[in-house]
Amino acid sequence: MTDPLPTNGLLNQTDSLERQNEKLRIIVGKLMARVEQATNDHAQGFVHFESAIALQEEVQNRTRNLEEALDVLHATNAQLAAAQQEAENARRNLATAVETIQEGFAIFDAEGVLVMKNSRFSIMFRDVVDKIQRGTRFEDYLRTCAESSHIVRPGDMGVDEWVRQRLAVHETNSVNFTLELKDDCWMQVSEQRMADGGTIVLQTDITDHARLEREERAKMLDRQAKIVKTTLEHIEQGVLIFDPSQKLVEWNSAAIKILNIPRRLATAGTRLARFEQLFQSGRVFIGDCAPLAVYDWAASGPGRAVLRTEVEATNGFKYEVLGQEMTDGSFLISFHDITQLRQAYEDLHLVNETLEQRVIERTDELRAARDSAERANASKSRFVAAASHDLLQPVNAAKLFISSLEHTALDEKQSATVSRISQSFQSVETILSALLDISKLDSGKVALNISDFSLGQIFERLQTEFAGMAAAKGLDLQIVPTTVRVRSDPVYMRRILQNLVSNAIRYTETGRVLVGARRRPDGIDIQVIDTGIGIPPEEQDKVFKEFHRADTSHTAESAMGLGLAIVERACTMLEHGLDLQSTPGVGTRIRVSAPYAAQEELVPDLAEAEPCAHNSVRNALIMVVENDTRVREAMERMLEIWGAAPVIASSLDDAEAQIEALGLLPDVFLVDYHLDDDENGLDLIDSLRERHGPLLTILLTADRSIQLEREAHSRGVFIRHKPLDIEDLRELIGSLLAPKGSK
Template sequence: MSLIDPADTPERQNEKLAKIAESLMRRVEHQTAESGAAYAQFERAALLEQRVRERTSDLEHTLDLLHESNARLAQATEDAEAARRNLADAIGTLSEGFALFDPSDVMVMCNARFCQDFRDTATDLSPGLPFEGYVRQISRSRALALAGHQSPEAWVVERMRRHHDRHVMFNVELTGQRWLQVSEHRTGNNGTVVVQTDVTDIVQMERLERERLKDSQARMIRATLDHLNQGVAIFDSAGRLVGWNAKVSTLLAISARLFRIGSRFETLLSRLSADFTFTGSSSRASLAQWATCCGAGGPIRFEVRRSSGQTLDVFGQGMPDGGFVISVTDVTQEREAAQRLAEMNEALESRVMERTLELEDALAAAERANASKTRFVAAASHDLLQPLSAAKLFMDSLHSRLASPGDRDVLAKAESALSSAESLIEALLDISKLDSERLHFDIRPVALREILGPLRDEMEVLAARKGLDLRIVDSSLIVETDPAYLRRVIQNLISNAVRYTGEGRVLVGVRRKGLGARIEVHDTGPGIAEEDQSAIFEEFRRLDARASRNDGLGLGLAIVERACARLGHPIGLISAPGRGSCFMVTVPVAGVGTAPDGRRSSGLAGPVRLGQAGIVVLLVENDPSLRRALTLLMESWGASVIEAEDAEGAFALLDDLALVPDAAVLDQQIGTGATGLELACTLRDRWGPVPAAIVTADRSDNVRRRCGDLGLPRLLKPIDRSALGAFLREVAGG
């Protein structure tokens, strides 16, 4: 393109060139002044162009995504529409009516079977219908069978109340003996699904089955009533008879023609014979009043009697439906048996009272006889000892006048006989005193050396005559006892040891044993067999049959046992044939303890302590001698002893006395096939935990283990009196 037109004149061309040159000069000048601002605008334009290209690229990407999302949305819409069509097709094939309501209780969809029984009023069942509107349309339908005088509005209120529950299922009765089951369930978004199912066949089958069951139950009830030994009559809330059996007519002597469905209770009561007499506070009026209230005041029970002697027990009870039932039982035989038992009881009580009085008289007579015997023995002993003493003095005076050795020998034997008689009388006097209830002891602290010292001087002479070594070890202990009786006990034990020891020695010593002092008398005599260790404490019992009267009268150990029992000093024995014997007496040490009342206590059983507790002890022992010895010992402690030879006799005694023992002392080998352990278990089974101790000579582990398993103390023969006393004190409470 040329800036100058060639057709112009030269002048015109020069003029144009001059103007062009001028313009160019001005433009150059202007560009030189604004070159910095122009460059900045150029950079900004370039940056904006870059941003525009980026935004355009982002917009194109966004448009691509939008197109893709629109395509997916269209596909999802198409899938949802397909699913909706499939759901509609599926619910359309259901045999039940189906409807779906959204969380705002607006219908979303339903199938053709929904409310098909209510088409006369439910004409607008389409999406958008409120739930309450659907309910109101149904309430006006002629197909709905309303109960009683219920109005459609009341039905709507009840139906809407059920709609508020999360899960609802109920039956709706339709006209024409048809039923519809309606169930509602909440969906995850709090919508509601309503399902209507025709259950007419099921309800009719249930009603038929219920009727059959009622008929079967009625037959069973009728058979049961007919087989009862009682008379039964059932009345409804209006007092009308609805059920009965033939027995009630027979017992009440009312004609069976009056017992029919609908008979009034008052009518039946009025037909009750006049010879029926009501007992106690009951009467015909009170029974009629109770029936009028249908038993609301609670059950009623009374007896009526006829002039013939028949007694009837009448019981009335209200029922949940407002009716009541009356039962009548013939109790004539029971009342007659009770009367006979009462008469027999009175007769037995009279006999028991007579026997008790007889026993009390016999006991009083025995006590008087025993007291008389004691007084007689004491008086006779005193009267006999005086002439014996005089005879001995006369013989002493004859001794110097007789010159013949033969006469002197006869005189010596006579003196010996008199000495034996004197010893026998003194022993009888001691036993009589120990058996007396009036005996009192002088219990006080006494030093053992005061007793042992004089005995040493006295008994050493007797031991020396037999060539025995008698040794009495001194003791510094002070004990609480009656010094006179303790001296007699130790003297008898030492004398007995010297008498029956042929050779060797006799040792007397004292051992400290807990809270007591145990006085021991050891000898090297022949020893005593285990089966004889209880018998030696009996009166006039000597194991050596060859011994003469001068060698002892058999009363020494009996006196020892009685004295120790009354003093509360346990006595023990350890012996074996050929190995000598050891007799032991345990005496409480003085000052070792103080009782709560301020008296000193040794921790051992004092004399006659168990009597304060009044315990009753059952003793079962087949050995008469041992049984007698144990009875005497425990009775001396104040216990009441019921003794028996075997288990059968023990239970017979306890049943006769109607008594439960406080404790039992049982021999392991009773001798009748049973054992003491078995008897202890039987006692526990009958009367509970009766404390029992097993007496046995069996030292085997089997008996020890069985006693331990049953928690029963084992008393080994010869019986340790301290162990027996501890057992009884524990039973008596200390």
């Protein structure tokens, strides 16, 4: 007995429904044949019957499954047919859509194989369009196009080279270029990569657009040419324009007139060589200006540098020639008439020469005027100095006589008169001294002695000098002691502060005058503060001018407003800051700014003796060397009043004779600086010291120069200025004669 047919291996779920049905029919036939055979075989009938019964049930189950599978198969086949119909419809719709595209359209898959195109794709390649079909590879498509007789390959480029370059372009992400075809046709080709790696190629016929654009460009160029032509005709310069092949393309009437160009040459396309004769020497231009250089420049070929030259025509006109090459190799030559400009330049040059001569003459005149002014100023300064000296001499004598009168027996009325006379002479002395100082400062020839010194020394002197003056007006004079050291000229610093303190006391009726120094990061501020009448704002810029007084109600005894003028000039000369702050009815603050000292060691101030009692002057033998008779008499009388024994001389020889007659040396020598026969007091003192050894000497002079003070101090000679301060001189002599350790 044979085994039942295995069914597991016969039915495969992956088989199609047709295949499974075919297998089931075979199985059923076999089973029926075996059943029939079993019926005939009585020996095995029962066994076969049982097998048939089991097999029948299985067949029935299989049949039911088969029927169900057939139902599914029929449904699936229906769906498949519907899907195939939809795909076919979609394919027809896509083909219709592609065909409706006005441009040539094609799709190449990722392998570069043409899968779809429309009828307009490559239609402009009429001789090879039939060779481009579905299945054509992209490279073969390019080669077919390159072999077309309608394509224009640049230059002598072969098919292989054109295909190679086109493939290189195809490899880029974005492709868009214009392809030239024969018969003045143009195609724009663009390519777009798809997500699956395929390529869409779009071909657009732009022939009409290109022709229209060319026509518009031609019209625009024509309009531009007309504008250029019109512009050229309306400019004064003569202009010639040549193309890169040296053919004339544009010109204007001015160029024809300037170059005297024959009408046969003034046509488009005339070659440059035909213009050479116009630049020959003597034809249009004179030979001295080398006109042929213009033609040589134009004929030199591309790469011309800018040409700029001048030529002169035979008719006398002068032209500036400018040659300029353009980027495309064309060039322009222009001729600009500069005849009037050159004439104006020559006229201007002539005028300049005349002006230069006039300037020289005027400069000489101004220089002469300046020299004259400087001489006049120097003469004025010398005159002021001489006049001041000459005036100070009689004033000095008058003061000496007045001092003598003050020590005589006078009634009350006479004493008052003498006092008023003394005050008047004091004012005259102040004015003359101020005029002399201003004259020296204005001359600009003051020699400064800039050094480091203690400001405290000057403050101590100010206290001594002005304490009495302040007390006489009932004012509180406060001079704050200081140890600060400054860098300046000690003499002029003292004069500045003397004038400021004197001015403050003069214009303060009640209250006080304060003098102090305040340290600043960049220097010292020396301040003089008063509680005086103050200065109105409109007057504050004027108080430093000569002969200006803040309060005109004061009498002439208040001087003539020269003190602050001296302060302003001295600060300017020393480069010290000067600032004024004032409120009417409240007071005034004047600040002088000076730099700190640059050195630590003390620089000794001008030598001065300490004041002492008057007793040392009594019975002293004092020699006076003075060439002015009135001053000698006044000095003699003053010394007698002091109780001293005066010895009077007029010269060195006279002084030596007096010493020899006395048989002893005087205790102190009072020597005038200006003596007769061009002698001076310092030389006289040196002569006396050479013969008699060290002497106590005081130089009396109206010369207030710093140089003289320094020279006197360098020789150990004290100096006092005329008109003399009688009490100051008496104190100095007393201090020189006082025993050591006494006061």
